[in-house]
Amino acid sequence: xxxxxxxxxxxxxxxxxxxxxxxxxxxxxxxxxxxxxxxxxxxxxxxxxxxxxxxxxxxxxxxxxxxxxxxxxxxxxxxxxxxxxxxxxxxxxxxxxxxxxxxxxxxxxxxxxxxxxxxxxxxxxxxxxxxxxxxxxxxxxxxxxxxxxxxxxxxxxxxxxxxx
Amino acid sequence: xxxxxxxxxxxxxxxxxxxxxxxxxxxxxxxxxxxxxxxxxxxxxxxxxxxxxxxxxxxxxxxxxxxxxxxxxxxxxxxxxxxxxxxxxxxxxxxxxxxxxxxxxxxxxxxxxxxxxxxxxxxxxxxxxxxxxxxxxxxxxxxxxxxxxxxxxxxxxxxxxxxxxxxxxxxxxxxxxxxxxxxxxxxxxxxxxxxxxxxxxxxxxxxxxxxxxxxxxxxxxxxxxxxxxxxxxxxxxxxxxxxxxxxxxxxxxxxxxxxxxxxxxxxxxxxxxxxxxxxxxxxxxxxxxxxxxxxxxxxxxxxxxxxxxxxxxxxxxxxxxxxxxxxxxxxxxxxxxxxxxxxxxxx
Numbered sequence: 001x002x003x004x005x006x007x008x009x010x011x012x013x014x015x016x017x018x019x020x021x022x023x024x025x026x027x028x029x030x031x032x033x034x035x036x037x038x039x040x041x042x043x044x045x046x047x048x049x050x051x052x053x054x055x056x057x058x059x060x061x062x063x064x065x066x067x068x069x070x071x072x073x074x075x076x077x078x079x080x081x082x083x084x085x086x087x088x089x090x091x092x093x094x095x096x097x098x099x100x101x102x103x104x105x106x107x108x109x110x111x112x113x114x115x116x117x118x119x120x121x122x123x124x125x126x127x128x129x130x131x132x133x134x135x136x137x138x139x140x141x142x143x144x145x146x147x148x149x150x151x152x153x154x155x156x157x158x159x160x161x162x163x164x
Numbered sequence: 165x166x167x168x169x170x171x172x173x174x175x176x177x178x179x180x181x182x183x184x185x186x187x188x189x190x191x192x193x194x195x196x197x198x199x200x201x202x203x204x205x206x207x208x209x210x211x212x213x214x215x216x217x218x219x220x221x222x223x224x225x226x227x228x229x230x231x232x233x234x235x236x237x238x239x240x241x242x243x244x245x246x247x248x249x250x251x252x253x254x255x256x257x258x259x260x261x262x263x264x265x266x267x268x269x270x271x272x273x274x275x276x277x278x279x280x281x282x283x284x285x286x287x288x289x290x291x292x293x294x295x296x297x298x299x300x301x302x303x304x305x306x307x308x309x310x311x312x313x314x315x316x317x318x319x320x321x322x323x324x325x326x327x328x329x330x331x332x333x334x335x336x337x338x339x340x341x342x343x344x345x346x347x348x349x350x351x352x353x354x355x356x357x358x359x360x361x362x363x364x365x366x367x368x369x370x371x372x373x374x375x376x377x378x379x380x381x382x383x384x385x386x387x388x389x390x391x392x393x394x395x396x397x398x399x400x401x402x403x404x405x406x407x408x409x410x411x412x413x414x415x416x417x418x419x420x421x422x423x424x425x426x427x428x429x430x431x432x433x434x435x436x437x438x439x440x441x442x443x444x445x446x447x448x449x450x451x452x453x454x455x456x457x458x459x460x461x462x463x464x465x466x467x468x469x470x471x472x473x474x475x476x477x478x479x480x481x482x483x484x485x486x487x488x489x490x491x492x493x494x495x496x497x498x499x500x501x502x503x504x505x506x507x508x509x510x511x
Contacts, residue, residue: 002211002272003382003446009238009284010212010383013291018391021298021359026351029305033323033330034350036312043317 202457206450210377213272213289214250218372230255233372235292239274241265241282250286290384293376297363305358333357337495341502349501352395356388357494364445364486368479379489380445382438389438392497397430400504433500437493444489448482 144150216233223229234251237260246262253260253269259277260267266277276282287295304326311323319327333354338346363379378384406412408426410419455474459467 003207004442006383006386007212007284009286010288010290010381011387012285013287013294014384014387015391017294017298018355018359018387021301022351022355024302025305025355025358028302029309030330030351030354032309032312033305033327034334036317036319037327037331037334039315040317 200457200460200463202454202461205457206453209375209453210380210446210449211272212377212381214253214269214274214286215255216289216292216372216376233292235289236287237267237274238285238287239267239282240285241276241280246282289376290378290381293366293373293378294363294384296373297359297366297378300366301358301362329358330354333494337491337498341495341498342505343502345505346498349395349399349498352391353494353498356392356497357490360388360441360493361487361490364490365483367445367449368482368486377446377449380442380447380449382442385438385442388441388493389434392437392500393430393434395497396433396500396504399501401507403507404504433496437496441489441493444485448478448485452478452482 144153214237215235218231218233220228220230232255234249237246237248237250237252239246242265244263244265246265246267248260248262250269252258253267256269256271264278265280265282267274267282268277274282274284274286304322308323308326311320334346334350337357338350338353342349360379363384366374367377367379369375408430409423411422411426414422452475455471455478458471459465
């Protein structure tokens, strides 16, 4: 029975010891320990959040960079394309105008040639006419040295006139 | 682990005796002089005492001399406070007279011969052991607490060993059972956990200044269970009391049955706590002492290796039990407190 009979003395000392222990530990151990643990936990949480933010920021920055790079590349491509188009346009325009110019030149050359040719022909004609008249004159002069021959010729000429 | 010194000394003496037997000197009848009473020895070691018995030695004349640390006896008798050292009793051979009061130490109990009833506030073996545990616990945790002063949040040395234990109590005992209000009860739960655990461990040390069966003493467990009981019921909220005196969903005419049952439930919780701790620790001490006693019952050194093997096994087991019982006491306290302060969903 001794074993299961509580004794007032031990109960008293246990209560006293326990309360003193709890008071001292709360003041000198549990508060600092738990306080430090909470501080650490919150600082870890903050650090993790900061890291997460930094990572997000990095991702945003990278996305921005990518976007800018992409835009720059697109712009470059655009510019190159424009340049290529412009080149083609300029070349084709140049070709066209050159061709036109050439055509014009050729046309004017042709007309000059035509004119020259016509002039040459008319000059030739007139020269040939004059020469012919001269020759005819000379022939006639030689032919019509005598009167008979003149008459005969005139009559012949007159025959022709009648035929006309 | 209350392999007390006495047993070890007897064991060593027996060992020496057998060795001398081999040497040819016949001192065999020495063992027969006194019949070994295992129950008496075990009960003596389980019980509280007014002196801290360290060892016995036998002098040249064959007289046994106990060596023990005298502890202060504090008695409150009829309004008089009598304080003296327990050595005044001369191990129960002498009476102590203070004024008109004569005290006698009779099998661990102090009685007053003229019929007065002294209230015994003595610093007994268990109280001594408890004070020792206070010194150990305070020196551990105040030094750990100091590590965290001055804004240092990184545990170092002893702190890095104790901090996980503190966090274990907080994260695995207090918060899951109590929830948001856990912080308020954490100092109690932490203190009770380490108080029981360290005292269990001190009880496992087989020689002075350990070996006291403090956590296996009913007074000790009654006190702690009573504190849990008070904390639980003083913090019980409206829902808690409503469940006891007007259990929702139970017809009113059942109240005469339900209320006594619920009140019994309130009382059963701390009783379960105090019996569990008391029985576990006392049983551990009894088993180890019984195993040691086997050597003396069989009066044979040959049984010693078997006993020592079993005791070793039991010691390791008790080391585990010391932590488990501290854990269970704290866990159940947290559970009971949690049930009392819990915000119920309205049914």
